[in-house]
Amino acid sequence: MKILVTGGAGYIGSHTCVKLLNEGYDIVVIDNLVNSNEKAIDRIKELSGKDFPFYAFDVCDGDRLEEVFKEHSIDCVIHFAGLKAVGESVSKPLEYYSNNLISTITLCRVMARNQVKRFIFSSSATVYKPGSPMPVNETADLGCTNPYGWTKYMCEQILRDVVHANPDWSAVLLRYFNPIGAHESGMIGEDPAGIPNNLVPYITQTALGRLEKLHVYGDDYDTHDGTGVRDYIHVQDLAKGHVDAVNYSLKHTGCEEINLGTGIGYSVLDIVKAFERVNQVPVPYVIDPRRPGDVATVYADAGKAKNLLGWQAEKNLDDMCRDSWRWQKQNPNGYHS
Ligand code: NAD
Ligand code: WQD
Numbered sequence: 147m148k149i150l151v152t153g154g155a156g157y158i159g160s161h162t163c164v165k166l167l168n169e170g171y172d173i174v175v176i177d178n179l180v181n182s183n184e185k186a187i188d189r190i191k192e193l194s195g196k197d198f199p200f201y202a203f204d205v206c207d208g209d210r211l212e213e214v215f216k217e218h219s220i221d222c223v224i225h226f227a228g229l230k231a232v233g234e235s236v237s238k239p240l241e242y243y244s245n246n247l248i249s250t251i252t253l254c255r256v257m258a259r260n261q262v263k264r265f266i267f268s269s270s271a272t273v274y275k276p277g278s279p280m281p282v283n284e285t286a287d288l289g290c291t292n293p294y295g296w297t298k299y300m301c302e303q304i305l306r307d308v309v310h311a312n313p314d315w316s317a318v319l320l321r322y323f324n325p326i327g328a329h330e331s332g333m334i335g336e337d338p339a340g341i342p343n344n345l346v347p348y349i350t351q352t353a354l355g356r357l358e359k360l361h362v363y364g365d366d367y368d369t370h371d372g373t374g375v376r377d378y379i380h381v382q383d384l385a386k387g388h389v390d391a392v393n394y395s396l397k398h399t400g401c402e403e404i405n406l407g408t409g410i411g412y413s414v415l416d417i418v419k420a421f422e423r424v425n426q427v428p429v430p431y432v433i434d435p436r437r438p439g440d441v442a443t444v445y446a447d448a449g450k451a452k453n454l455l456g457w458q459a460e461k462n463l464d465d466m467c468r469d470s471w472r473w474q475k476q477n478p479n480g481y482h483s
Pocket of ligand 2: 230232269270271272323324325343344345346348360361362363364373374375376414437440
């Protein structure tokens with residue numbers, strides 16, 4: 147069984163590659179390294195003890211994609227490749243729409259020409275309309291507040307339409323909540339460029355002393371301590387969810403949207419306190435105003451993943467905090483360390 151992984155050098159992709167290899171799948175990876183480092187590919191090989199073909203090019207390049215499909219007999223595609231920074235998408239909407247939509251459309255075209263009919267897509271909880279009742283399930287109304295979110299919304303619709311027109315296709319649209327943590331070895335993890343936008347990389351870099359203090363965006367939300375509540379999920383649990391989605395797509399046709407979350411909401415201060423307790427390291431912080439676009443609470447109804455995929459998150463918040471910190475400590479400058 148050979149899986150094409152686009153964006154396999156990235157944060158979630160690299161963990162999924164290791165899991166796929168450990169489970170006995172063959173993989174082929176394409177990543178143009180626009181937000182990652184080739185060292186991640188070396189580490190995937192080291193961790194798994196297995197070799198695989200890696201191609202450094204843009205998935206929007208249909209001709210090169212066609213060559214890869216001709217060279218390898220691909221059974222299923224996992225499409226992680228995409229730009230993902232919410233704020234940047236507001237200032238560079240065309241880059242986001244071009245990259246995220248054209249990569250998805252190009253992949254579908256090349257798959258169709260090569261009789262490959264299984265597609266696992268990296269979607270996001272960000273497709274849910276703000277204000278949806280929590281826990282949010284897959285039937286909730288959709289609607290986004292930024293171009294990044296709309297690219298996920300549109301790619302989902304494209305895939306639903308492709309599957310509708312080709313009933314022998316299988317597409318699994320995985321809506322991730324807030325991925326954090328790292329591989330237990332500390333060899334692969336999240337390596338954001340510049341100052342992190344997301345909470346946990348900001349915390350780990352603050353604990354390390356690279357950043358002075360965490361800015362907590364608002365303590366006046368209607369939550370148990372006033373700070374924003376999210377459904378944080380260990381990246382290793384997410385990786386396992388992809389293996390389960392591949393197995394599901396081998397046995398089913400049709401298109402399914404599936405939440406990958408724990409179903410548990412933690413506040414910003416819950417995360418800070420757990421991180422300090424588990425790792426015995428201080429995280430200085432200040433309370434700042436709310437970040438525009440943020441909502442009080444988001445967490446998943448993870449029931450569909452359990453029913454359809456037999457998947458549920460196994461790691462807890464302490465695991466997430468410990469593993470995020472191990473990765474950061476061992477790699478103070480990420481893959482540039
Ligand atoms: P990441 O940036 O670490 O990984 C994405 C990878 O895709 C990078 O290695 C990048 O170099 C590559 N890439 C981007 N555009 C490409 C292109 N056109 N051709 C080839 N390679 C390209 O991000 P991640 O956190 O691992 O996220 C993976 C996917 O999951 C993304 O699609 C993201 O939108 C989605 N997602 C992420 C989160 C999150 O919080 N991390 C949450 C929900 C959904
Ligand atoms: C989490 C909480 C912040 C940083 C984003 C995307 C979403 C998805 C996951 C891709 C919030 C607070 C954060 C900081 C803080 N990505 N915070 N100080 O916003 O839930 O989701 O990543 O699909 O689309 O929007 O994640 O990690 O940025 O924030 O107080 O320096 O931490 O206000 O309550 P978010 P996040």
